[in-house]
Amino acid sequence: MGARASFPMVTLTKNRIIVVTGANTGIGYEIAKHCAFMGATVILACRSEARARNAMERMQQEYESEVITAHGENNRLAIEFMHVDLSSFKSVVTFCDEFKKTGRQLHVLFCNAGLGMAPYSVTVDGLELILQANYLGHFLMIAKLLDVMKRSGPDCRILLTASSAHSAARRIDISTMNFTGNERDYSQIVYYGRSKAYQIMQAITMTSRLKGSNISVNSFHPGLVATEFGRYINNSCLKCCVKCICGCGCARTPIQGATCGIDLAVNPDYSGVSGHYWIDCRITEPKSCVRNEETQIAVWRESFKFLKDYLTEDEINAMEGK
Template identity: 35%
Template sequence: MILEKFSNWIVSFQINFVERIRLGRSMLGFMAVPVEFFYAVLSKFNLASPPKVKFNRYVIEYRKTNPVEQQSEQPIAIVTGANSGIGYTTSKALMLAGFHVIFACRNKDLATEAMDKIKKETNLETCEYMHLDLSSFESIHQFTTEFKSKYASLKLLVNNAGVMMCPYLKTKDGIEMQFGTNHVGHFILTNNLLDVLKRSSPARIVNVSSLAHLFADTTIEKIIERTTNPKKYNKIWNYGNSKIANIMFSTLLAKKLSGTGVVVNSLHPGSVNTGLTRYSSFDNNFLVRFIKSILLLSPTAGSLTTIKVATSSDLENVTGKYFARENETTALSFSQNIPACQELWDFTESLIQEHSA
């Protein structure tokens, strides 16, 4: 864990330094991104504790502290975007740990293919597909209605799915796609499931954010403007806004759920070599794919923070925190500002009301 903690310390120092002297977040991003590549490359030489070993360790530790024979019923987990990338490896770990995993995905064929692959790899059948399109209010409500008709409990919700740096698009309900899918969709999904989560406590909510929140606007007014005005759209800044919204949602929801037995945390999974960069014009280039394999984490490595936050007994009472590289770390101070988090919550609710049929 030395490399992980050292890398987090560098980024934390950069955030504190830049915020203190007001250098600007463009400079902060410029400083922080090389640390990502530095960590990803060096972590590949960690022969003593490679990603697969850590992956297995988290699974074994969970099973030891939660013996199957002592459970009255199998715990249920929902993972959005479970069919690929870190969602896939997270789902695999949860199945091995003893969860029944709901693959909450938009594409049934891809989800079925992913589940068949996991079943062959694990000899487990403890997963199922349920359709969920986070860019559609109707789909989200249908998903939660169907889930509640089948299950009375929910131990874990992993809000993992997302869209990254796409051209200007709108959700089915008319909201800017990145903010609408990455934040608003998960906001509705989570709130719809809170009654089940509370009833199932202790339970956990894990929101997958990103280091890209460093590129977010840091006033609610700017976030609102960039979300609602197509002329202000910038695929990088809008993505950053959706990711800082994930953290701010976690910060405030943790306070709202205090005393309920439901904990909420957010995390940066790392710069991971997945299909999330599909909107990049260079992504199909062989040389770029080769460079990415060197400079970016594998999906297994990228899923480790999610798996730890979702399963570690050391974190069962930890809530409202932000993690990266398997450890609690620093996010932009704006993401921890409770009045700003409440303003974002209120804006999200008004946006939902405005775009509801």
């Protein structure tokens, strides 16, 4: 058996700005917490302000008990809340505009928030919920903030929380990327898997377009983690399976699930390493359904079509590496 995956405890400065979506719970919480423990300024980009502020209080308490007690330090964490609802393109645009107004740089954009296998639902933008909340909302955020990252100095990183569930995508059909069929034909597993497949493909496609830039893009699989992942599942058999796995101790803890993500966010050895899919802090080959270059390009182009009303020509050109 190999050594357990881990991340280095490096020293970050408050000038190192990290945005983590969905940072109020689960692996997002652990990613944000440990990056802040190392000294970075971390912005918790969440939908619920109340939950985010409760998470920030908990982080500070844990910092005081785990770090200050051990090392005698007496600093407050540099953690902040900013509102964003990834199921609303308008909300994502507002978030990006508000961030730009601060004049800050952006060094790590951690696209972590997302829904698990949820029943079919349509967003305010008329799109299938999982597609927008897990993939397109983050795609728009990346496009809107890419120019800021390009001007933020060396070693900027975009990280995407994907999943081995991308294997459920099987054959990816662009014409059904946004589900519009009969609700009875909607598969939670397939469309969740597709959303994660799109993220893995995005990391690969963006890397080829940003070659030679200061920005790296990677995706990772956290494993099956005992979090709120299954709270929206309405399939009784599937829900029972998830509960059994979590209940018998087979699922990972949030920090175990977050370890690879934290490593990708802070490890200096990964500067410039881009376009990969990671599991347990190791580069791993994703399933064949996401490795086809024609499919990658088709998904990439289709993604822009969904967002055409929200992206400027300059933002599109930046994403294309022009």
